[in-house]
Every structure is written in structure tokens, then in C-alpha cells.
Amino acid sequence: MDIVKVEGKNKHHRILIYALSTCAWCKMTKQFFKDHDIAFEYVDVDLTNDEDHEKIRKDIEKRGAPPTFPTIIVDDKTVITGFRKDLIKEAVGT
């Protein structure tokens, strides 16, 4: 699976974003982390193969969240559905 790493000075948390390359909310989410200089990783799910797509969907569902995008996973435990700035800030402490 192609996970893209984006560098940032703040590496306190491990951030993974399941996104879509066509989605404006996903783009805004990625930009939020860039603006705050927070390192993160992302996968554009619409650009993955079917197998990876299925794995990602199962991974989101396993965490009890709906398979919608963006889904932001902080430190492998907090799952945020959608670009909820308030929840993201709370989770990463900005």
C-alpha cells in the first residue's frame, strides 16, 4: 500500500489519514497538518488497488467508524471522521 509520508517538526503523534484524491475536505485536512507543521501519513484510497481499498475499509470499520473520508487516526487509537478541526486539535494538542 502506498502510504505517503509528509514531514513536519511536530512528531509527537502518529497521524494517519485515509483520504480521497478528489475530496476537498481531505485536501483541507492534509493542509491543516501542513500548516501546523505536524508530521503525518496519508493514503489516497481512490488511487489504491481493490485489495488495499478493502483492507482500509475493514480497518476503519474495525475501529468502529463509518468508512467515509477523510478518516483521521491519531496514535492508532483516536479515530476522527471528517475534517473536524476541533476534534483534531484536541487529539494532537495544538
Added chain:
Amino acid sequence: MISLEKVRQRAESDAKTYGYSLNPDPAFLNDLLEGLRKNEERYGYPGCPCRVATGQLELDRDIICPCDYRDPDVAEFGTCYCALYVRKDVIEGKTQINPIPERRPKEKQERAYSTIKKPAETPQTTPVETGQVKKKLWYCKQCGYVVFREDPPYVCPICKAKRELFAPIELHTLPRG
């Protein structure tokens, strides 16, 4: 290849028809329109940029922009799911644009996802059964609008009657003679 300008014009025209506006943030709007353009290039139809399409028209029909969920979403939240279409009070700054929950029924999402190939050891040999999409004729009891779809629209595009005012049309073939 469809141009971004064409996608914009189509969205503007549709917004005008339904009394909506397009997202007031020019950069965000541009991203949405570009997403629609990309999806139209990929699939041959403009699937919602914020949802995953399968590339199979019958399974994606409800998420082709403007999606089936736009009108109830705009009515309830002020914007559609991707926030391309917004209500007047959003433009006036009285209502904020926030991410909204997915209204697309889980069954439809699962049906679409189930067409996506399963991981390796079980190669998918069964072709997608688009026959599982059972379409029928529905008519609006208020204005007579008729549509051939799996489900009736949430809102009648002609008279704005609610879904409850749609009824299926039963066709009976009588033997001749």
C-alpha cells in the same frame, strides 16, 4: 475530456434551478469541481468527489452529482455532503459550513463495496450483479412526475413534494383478444 469550466457551468446552472448557491470559498469550490472533473474522466460520470465510486453506473447512480442526498442534506444542514451546494443562509454567513454525516444508506454503500475485489486468496470470479439493482417506475402523487429508479427521490424535482408522496406504478399486462 470535459473542461473544468464546463463542470463549473453545469453546477452553477443546477444550483440556480434549485435555488442553491455554490460553495462561497473559491479555492474549496475549485477543488470540488476539479474532483468532479477527475471522476467524470475516470468513470464517465461525475461521481461525488468525497465518496468512493465503483465505476459501475447502476451502483453509483445515487452518488452522481447532484447526488440523491443533496436536497435533504441542504435542507437539514445547509450544505450537501461535499459542500458543493449550499443554502442561501450559508452564503449570508448565518450558517457555518461543517462536515456533515453520510446519508447514503449503509446497504447501498455495502452493495457498492462488495463489488470491490476481496484480498488475494479468493479471486473474484463472479461478475458484478447489477441485476441486484431493482428499478421501477415511481410517480409523484402531487404533480405526476414519473421516474424510473430504484428508490423514489427524497424530493420531487418538479414540485418539491417529499418522498412520502411518491408511489410505485404497477404495470399489468393483460392478455389480448
